[in-house]
Amino acid sequence: MKVVESPLEAYAHIDQWRRQGLRIGLVLTMGALHEGHVSLVRRSKDENDITVASVFVNPTQFGPHEDFSRYPRMLSEDTLKLRNAHADMVFMPSAEQMYPSGFSTFVEPPSVAKGLEGACRPDHYRGVVTVVLKLLSILPSRIAYFGQKDYQQYLVIRNMAEDLNLHVRVQCCETVRESDGLAMSSRNRYLKPAQRHQALGLWRALVTAKEMLAHGDIDVSRLESAMRNQLYKDGVDRIDYARVVDRESLEPMINVDRPSVALIAAYVGSTRLIDNIFLQADVAAVKTS
């Protein structure tokens, strides 16, 4: 596996592979890799000739009071995991290489970035789409894989790629969970043992909404209340949002009468966690409700 720090060297490798007609799949990460990241690498291996990963903790997507400085960094463990997953190259630039002195061009994210995470974390998606556009320029690939755990991020990047005519398919891949349901996240490392049960509240709240819908309750405000109740019952410390929205536009809904998604952001101690689940109205249930 090639380990490359220089943007120009990374591009040169990709360019050579492209000239050979090889299909390239891309997995962009901030490192602190877990089984969710590895599953993206495996999927890319299945669907492409070459799989490239990047590890870069992007400063521009963290707010001033967020966890940029304490975000876990473990480059040697990450490299080992990517090598074991048979990635062909990992791109690990420094912040100076990505943002040299005088850097001042940003991407304004598409409208789907406005609510939810965008409302709680100002400029977060601006940083995300800027670095993703840069990484897609450095590592041009036919397809890039993102986890559903960051579902709004996937939509933001997909819309950005379409709006800017990028020739990459943006692929959403199922969230990988611990055996009890907790979504894998690099931030789970922050959780103390006693906080582990509280953190599971996110998944339990999402399952609650899904089960209510399965029993025919399509009323979004009732589903959202039930999620909040479950979160507080499990001892979550603060809820940023617990919403059921349209699956493509992320716009509010009254009833779950079309493909939707339930999304939660909540704090356990000082650790902010997010998770989501797709909700699909049972057509018969909607008609008879």
Place this chain on the structure above:
Amino acid sequence: MKVVESPLEAYAHIDQWRRQGLRIGLVLTMGALHEGHVSLVRRSKDENDITVASVFVNPTQFGPHEDFSRYPRMLSEDTLKLRNAHADMVFMPSAEQMYPSGFSTFVEPPSVAKGLEGACRPDHYRGVVTVVLKLLSILPSRIAYFGQKDYQQYLVIRNMAEDLNLHVRVQCCETVRESDGLAMSSRNRYLKPAQRHQALGLWRALVTAKEMLAHGDIDVSRLESAMRNQLYKDGVDRIDYARVVDRESLEPMINVDRPSVALIAAYVGSTRLIDNIFLQADVAAVKTS
């Protein structure tokens, strides 16, 4: 010459040329082509195997009270001129193809976009860099040629391309002028015969500054005053700016002690014209002044 309206079809042609290892040069225009545009096509022909032009009057770079609706459109004459210049392809998309319903991602231009045109025309460069990034994605080329007449635009695009790791060289080409010095511009068509002499005031003012510098006057405020005096003497109706600034940063200067550029934007009637000239301090003159 291929005439292509669809972004995907245009990309497919480019992709095929690239796979053949051909060097592609790009000339982006808003049509109403004049000898300045044609000179860019000729330069690209000289330096590349394939030359691609685009003609697109980009709505997002015009302000609400600017001349978008009356901007000259002459697609058949433009096509003929590009054919005569032996361009290999012209890309002429519709506004709907470039900005389909739901489009909402923009590029925030780099800091060099802030002053001068950026101060006079809010959101102008936001529209420019957004459409240029889109066009560079649709028409990926090794080099793109821009006229020096729009010097700040060239700097904005070059900085954007560097910041976003685009693999294109952004090339500035000398302004083509009428025999009396007036910079060629699609907007010269707006000038009534009586306004033609007033319009020449921009060039005469720039030459005035250059001559003063040649005679050892390196004081920027005196050069700027002289330019304004010449502009008013020639009957220009309004001056947006007449400045001497650093040639790379466009930051203000006290003395012309390094490579600089004099830039003017002024109105003749309701027609807004711009022009500029490079100023190079004579090192000996600077030292002895």
